[in-house]
Each structure stands twice: as C-alpha cells, then as structure tokens.
Amino acid sequence: MIAEAIRNRERAIVPYVTAGLKGLDATGEIIRALDAEGAALIEVGIPFSDPMADGPVLQKASHMALLSGFTLDGLFGRLGTWSASVRAPLVIMSYINPLMRRGLEETVARFRDSGVEGVIIPDLPLEAGDIYELCLKAGLDLIRLVAPTTPEARRREVVSQCGGFVYAVTVRGVTGARADLPAGVRDQVAGIRAFTNLPVCAGFGVSSADQVSRMLAFSDGVIVGSHLMARVLEAHDPVETARLTFASLMN
Amino acid sequence: MNGYFGEFGGQYVPETLLPALTELEEAFAAASKDPSFRGEYGAYLRDYVGRPSPMTHARRISGNLGIDVYLKREDLNHTGSHKINNALGQILLARRMGKGRVIAETGAGQHGVATATVCALFGLPCAVYMGSEDIERQKLNVERMRLLGAEVVPVTSGSATLKDATSEAIRDWVANEDTTYYLIGSAIGPHPYPTLVREFQRVIGTEARAQILKKAGRLPDAVIACVGGGSNAIGIFAGFRNDPVELIGVEAYGDGKSRHGASIRFGTPGVLHGTRSFLLQDEDGQVRETHSVSAGLDYPGVGPEHSFLATTQRAHYELVDDARALSAFTMLNRLEGIAPALESAHAVGYLEQYAKDHQGAVVVVNLSGRGDKDLHTVLKEGL
Numbered sequence: 235m236i237a238e239a240i241r242n243r244e245r246a247i248v249p250y251v252t253a254g255l256k257g258l259d260a261t262g263e264i265i266r267a268l269d270a271e272g273a274a275l276i277e278v279g280i281p282f283s284d285p286m287a288d289g290p291v292l293q294k295a296s297h298m299a300l301l302s303g304f305t306l307d308g309l310f311g312r313l314g315t316w317s318a319s320v321r322a323p324l325v326i327m328s329y330i331n332p333l334m335r336r337g338l339e340e341t342v343a344r345f346r347d348s349g350v351e352g353v354i355i356p357d358l359p360l361e362a363g364d365i366y367e368l369c370l371k372a373g374l375d376l377i378r379l380v381a382p383t384t385p386e387a388r389r390r391e392v393v394s395q396c397g398g399f400v401y402a403v404t405v406r407g408v409t410g411a412r413a414d415l416p417a418g419v420r421d422q423v424a425g426i427r428a429f430t431n432l433p434v435c436a437g438f439g440v441s442s443a444d445q446v447s448r449m450l451a452f453s454d455g456v457i458v459g460s461h462l463m464a465r466v467l468e469a470h471d472p473v474e475t476a477r478l479t480f481a482s483l484m485n
Numbered sequence: 486m487n488g489y490f491g492e493f494g495g496q497y498v499p500e501t502l503l504p505a506l507t508e509l510e511e512a513f514a515a516a517s518k519d520p521s522f523r524g525e526y527g528a529y530l531r532d533y534v535g536r537p538s539p540m541t542h543a544r545r546i547s548g549n550l551g552i553d554v555y556l557k558r559e560d561l562n563h564t565g566s567h568k569i570n571n572a573l574g575q576i577l578l579a580r581r582m583g584k585g586r587v588i589a590e591t592g593a594g595q596h597g598v599a600t601a602t603v604c605a606l607f608g609l610p611c612a613v614y615m616g617s618e619d620i621e622r623q624k625l626n627v628e629r630m631r632l633l634g635a636e637v638v639p640v641t642s643g644s645a646t647l648k649d650a651t652s653e654a655i656r657d658w659v660a661n662e663d664t665t666y667y668l669i670g671s672a673i674g675p676h677p678y679p680t681l682v683r684e685f686q687r688v689i690g691t692e693a694r695a696q697i698l699k700k701a702g703r704l705p706d707a708v709i710a711c712v713g714g715g716s717n718a719i720g721i722f723a724g725f726r727n728d729p730v731e732l733i734g735v736e737a738y739g740d741g742k743s744r745h746g747a748s749i750r751f752g753t754p755g756v757l758h759g760t761r762s763f764l765l766q767d768e769d770g771q772v773r774e775t776h777s778v779s780a781g782l783d784y785p786g787v788g789p790e791h792s793f794l795a796t797t798q799r800a801h802y803e804l805v806d807d808a809r810a811l812s813a814f815t816m817l818n819r820l821e822g823i824a825p826a827l828e829s830a831h832a833v834g835y836l837e838q839y840a841k842d843h844q845g846a847v848v849v850v851n852l853s854g855r856g857d858k859d860l861h862t863v864l865k866e867g868l
Binding site: 283285286288306329335356357359384385392403406407408 | 497
C-alpha cells in the first residue's frame, strides 16, 4: 500500500530511477540497493523519446536507456522479480504514449500483474477521470500531480481522482535539481491538504539532505530524481553510486 | 468533447500548463468575437503582409499536364510564406493577453522568421528554438532571424530537428508560462492551438475560393497542399470544406523507403507534443526519427484535424518523395519562373500523378512559401 509505505517512514524519500539506464540488470540492482537503504517507495521511470516535462539530466538518462536497447517487454520480463524482492512499493512513471501504444487498459493490467502498485503520468489529458477509473478498476493507484499554477477548482478535482499520494510539483518548470527550496512550497502543500487525506509528497528540484529535511517539515515525503540520475549517469559503479547518493539524503 | 476532432486532439500536457491553455482559449474566444481585433488583424494582413495574395494560372504546367493548375501565391507574402498569417494573428493575441515575451519553434525557419518579424514589429523579445541540424540546412533563415533581433536557440537533443525544437519550446513555456506567449507555428500541439492556427490560416482558403470562382468560373475539382504539421493545408482546406471539392494533402515520403515524414499514411494514433494524432512510432510508443529533404515536413506527427479529415475520408493524403519534390522545384522554376519552398514543391510534385486520372480538371495548389532558403539544399542535392 503506497499511502502506508509513506506514512510508516519517519523520513520518507521516494527515489526515481530511469529503467534501462546502464542496462536493465543494473536498474534491478539499483532498486534493491535503494530499498535496502530505506526508500519509502521507488519510482521506475519508463524512458521516452520526447520527454517534454524533463530537464537535461532526465532527458539524457532517457536517451541513454533507449540507446542501450530498453524495451517494454524487457521491463515486463523483470518487473515481477523486482517487485517481489523489495519491501518498498514500486510505481511506474511514464509519459502517456508508451502506455497507450498497446492499449492503456492492457498495459496497466500488465503492470499490476507484475506487482506494481501505482502509476504517475506527467502528461495526462485534461479529462483524466476516465484514466483514474481505469486504474482503480485494475487495482492501481493513479498518482496525480498538482502544479504551483493549478487553480483551486482544478486542485480539488485532481485530488478527488487521485490514489496513493498527491505529487506536489514544487517548481514552475521541468525536472532538475535546484539549489534553493522553491518559494511558496509550504503554502502549496497546505493548499493540497485542504482537500485530501492522502499523503502529499513534494518533488522537482530536490538535491540535498538539508532540502529533504526542510521539505519534510510540511510534506509527507520527498521525491528525488535528477539528483540521483545525474550521479548514476556518470558512475563507473552505478549501483554503489545510487546507494551512496541515496544514503546521503537519508541522513 | 471540447478540443477534440473526433478521437484526435486534446490537451496532453504537464499539469503546470493547463491554466495557460485555458487562458489562451478564453483570450482567443474573446478576440474572435471582438470586431476591433478582427479589424486590426485584417489591416495588418493587408498593409503589412500584402494580402490578398494573388492566384496565378500556371499556364505552361497546365499545358504540359492537361489539367488547369492555379497557384495560391503564399510565397508572395511578406517574409515569404503563409507562416506570417498565423504569426501576426497570434502576436496580436499575445499583446491582448499582456505577455511580454514570445517563444517559438521552427523547422525550415519560415515560422521562426515570421515570428521574429512580428516581434520586431511590436518590440517584443523573441526566442526561437531550432534543431541544430535544421540550423545547418537553413542558414539563410537563421541569419534573418538574428537580424530581426531574435535569439536563435540551437537544440541538440534527439534528432535535432523540428520535433526536438518543439519539445524544447514547451519546456521553456512550462517554466515561464506566466510571462511568455508560446507562438506555435503549425496546426499541432494541445488544444486550442490546432483550432487557433487553422483560424489564422483560414484566410488562405477564403481568398482562394473567391479567386478561383472568378478565374475559372467554378469551384476547383481539387485543392492540393503539402502537410508536415499541416497549417497551410488546414488553412486552404478551410475555404472548401463544405464544397464538393477533393481535398488532397501531400506528405513527405523522404527516401521513398523507410525514412520519411508520412505520419498519416504510415503512422498510428499516439500522443506527441500535447495532442493525439497519427504518429510515426515504434511498437513501444517511442517516436521514430523522420527524414525529408524539406525541413518543414520533417516531423513525425501531424495536426489532429488532419487525422480526423483522413479517418472520416473528407481529405486524402498522398506521398511525394525527396526526388520528386526536387524535380518539381526545378520544373516550377523553368516553366513558370517561380522558386517554391521545398515543402510546397511536394504539393507541386503530386500534380503529375493527379493529372493521369483527371485530364481537364481544375486544381488549386497552395504554394505555401518561396524557395530562396532552399537553394543551398537543392544545389547540394546536385541539380
């Protein structure tokens, strides 16, 4: 259960891992290492050729993963083993096109059968209610994003059609580490809490243990993607690098 | 559903952008109903762009092919293509919305030049995203944009062409939506862009319909236009949608084998750049790299309304490869004294095939742009 997995952690950090970066075998080992270091849950990112919500680091991670031969079938061949071997729930993060290509319903069902518990889609259409229902029926949480620009009426609608946790996008802009804590995050998270009992996790731009601590003062969890993948991209030993990078955020 | 053409279209964008799209939709709806906006737009089209653009009877080509060919001369617009119609409409909208900065994507550079031009006209800062490969093959337009005061931002990610430039422009917009107007150049992207661009290009079809009735004394049998994203085609089609006129879009068939930009013919429905439409993609939904000798048609998607027109069979979409487009380029130079853009040369390149089964027919070809920018490419291809 995603919500419980976040609530049960005193320091709930959600790492994002681009599937297939340095090969799918490395991805599996990275996931196990992050789990051992106490990740609350783990986002498995499906690489996409045109990641329009991502900054340079995740664009590159996606590109490298595709170059090294990532396929959805390859992922499905391993996901079940991964999810069975870790304590942290796995959630899929993917642009909508790879999920729709072979039918959204069929693809979502395959994820559920592989032990995945939730899905995050950064380019959901305006009318995402149908997709929420579809995921609900399949037994998956559709984790929705709320942006700093999201008006109150839309915020209310989004969190009413959201499962697992609410993903508070803390910056105006694409993914990528930023030095400072964005202004207004605290109010933004409070604005989400007004309409839901789901945990609220903050993401986009997080790069240090200090930022994590400050964000956890008002949110239930913190998502870390680009900071982690930037180091994995450059690493000779991606598994150990991922483990050490994550461990430094935990303390 | 709002923002859809049948099953195509929609708003598949980061949550951050949804309010900006709503704001744009409302501003456009209000402007469309405002006589002063329409008056201002019309006046700029007349006094700055030089509209109406003429329609030319292509006498020698008609004689050779046995059909009556009329060219809608968008190449004679200020800045040399149909792109200015849309850029002008959108910049007036941006001003109305109080946006202080403009961004755009460009492939061949025609839309970039049109955007840089209207930004110079109204004194707005402008950044144009352009694939580094396109910068290389469209040097003249890059220099023109810089001369006009625009910043040309090279995009090196992915295939370094129009699709990557579009992604990069969207990334800029996600970060700056409160201050920045995204002036999209084709009938693509999330709602309301495909509709908005069609409405600002509709002037081509409205004029062409009146002109052909006057010149040929009747409606044409067919209207032919090239389709990359499809803005010139959707604009001219708009004038003939409710008439018994065959609408023919011409897609870029590249090398005539596996490398091309023919999304409607060879693609499957998918989501790219915020809209659901036919898309060249692999089994995993990864977008495929495309190729066309013309940078403006080198795009793996297509405007959602074209996908709708194709599936409802109101329009049909044909193929012209690099070689036939290049020979059409030469033919139009030699027979009519007109150098078409390589994009437009694809539409001209379809005429020979059309003429085989339609002797005596009257056709209107949208000559969407002029070819000065392509001389470099054409000479390199060895003509």
